[in-house]
Amino acid sequence: MQLITTLDDERVASYRNLRERRLRDEGIFITEGALLAQRLLQSHFEIESLFVTEENATSFAEQLQNRAPLPPLYVAKASLLRQIVGFDFHRGVLAIGKRLPFPDVISAISKTACSASSFAFIACPHTETSENLGLIVRSALAFGIRGLLLSNDGADPLSRRCLRQSMGSALTLPIARSADLLQDLVALRQSVGLQLVAAVAQSDGKPIALPQFTWPQRSVLILGNEYQGLEKAWLDKCDFQVTIPLAPDHDSLNVAVATGVLLYHMSSQLTNNRL
Numbered sequence: 001m002q003l004i005t006t007l008d009d010e011r012v013a014s015y016r017n018l019r020e021r022r023l024r025d026e027g028i029f030i031t032e033g034a035l036l037a038q039r040l041l042q043s044h045f046e047i048e049s050l051f052v053t054e055e056n057a058t059s060f061a062e063q064l065q066n067r068a069p070l071p072p073l074y075v076a077k078a079s080l081l082r083q084i085v086g087f088d089f090h091r092g093v094l095a096i097g098k099r100l101p102f103p104d105v106i107s108a109i110s111k112t113a114c115s116a117s118s119f120a121f122i123a124c125p126h127t128e129t130s131e132n133l134g135l136i137v138r139s140a141l142a143f144g145i146r147g148l149l150l151s152n153d154g155a156d157p158l159s160r161r162c163l164r165q166s167m168g169s170a171l172t173l174p175i176a177r178s179a180d181l182l183q184d185l186v187a188l189r190q191s192v193g194l195q196l197v198a199a200v201a202q203s204d205g206k207p208i209a210l211p212q213f214t215w216p217q218r219s220v221l222i223l224g225n226e227y228q229g230l231e232k233a234w235l236d237k238c239d240f241q242v243t244i245p246l247a248p249d250h251d252s253l254n255v256a257v258a259t260g261v262l263l264y265h266m267s268s269q270l271t272n273n274r275l
């Protein structure tokens with residue numbers, strides 16, 4: 001344990017100015033709160049350091065005992081940690097993990113196809129809101145989805161907000177990225193028998209429940225942008241379009257809420273798609 005008495009201390013420079021920085025470009029990410037720090041400790045990510053209040057020091061010192069390499073544990077008064085953003089958003093525990101390169105989409109799905117006859121992934125080509133992506137990740141892990149597929153230009157799954165909303169699920173759920181996600185998925189449809197299922201709000205989509213729709217045994221559920229939905233180029237390449245029947249005076253659900261409903265129906269049919 002190393003005592004910190006001022007935020008000007010260079011040992012905790014990585015914890016300063018969090019609102020103004022883009023941690024993705026720095027090769028690190030930060031977790032907030034004891035639960036996320038514990039899930040980071042249980043993950044495959046290397047930990048750069050932890051920064052905790054005096055009240056949390058003993059607990060995390062014990063949790064770090066068997067970890068190699070042993071990351072530094074910085075300890076300070078609660079009033080000092082509160083200065084980082086002006087309020088106690090972290091409940092006295094912060095931790096920094098080191099980012100790893102995301103695998104490519106073709107490798108991730110091809111590897112799964114070699115070992116499983118039935119599986120499901122979820123793709124978010126243009127999800128922009130970290131809160132929505134975090135909730136999608138949490139639902140995906142809860143319903144046994146094999147992994148999350150992202151474009152390079154979407155929200156960061158390891159951002160502070162996404163990690164908070166996912167309750168750390170983004171540290172566990174396999175995530176792959178692609179520079180051209182649509183092209184990769186079309187190629188996989190031919191090579192591993194993948195079928196693409198688009199979630200749409202339009203009434204011409206197939207109702208999601210049986211008997212109207214049966215999930216393909218090797219499938220990717222594709223979710224559109226929060227505001228525009230899926231582009232025509234995506235819809236033209238999908239094998240199916242599905243929708244959630246709603247009351248007559250409602251035309252759509254929040255994308256994260258819709259994801260939970262869709263994945264429930266998917267997982268109830270695909271019994272062998274557990275991680």
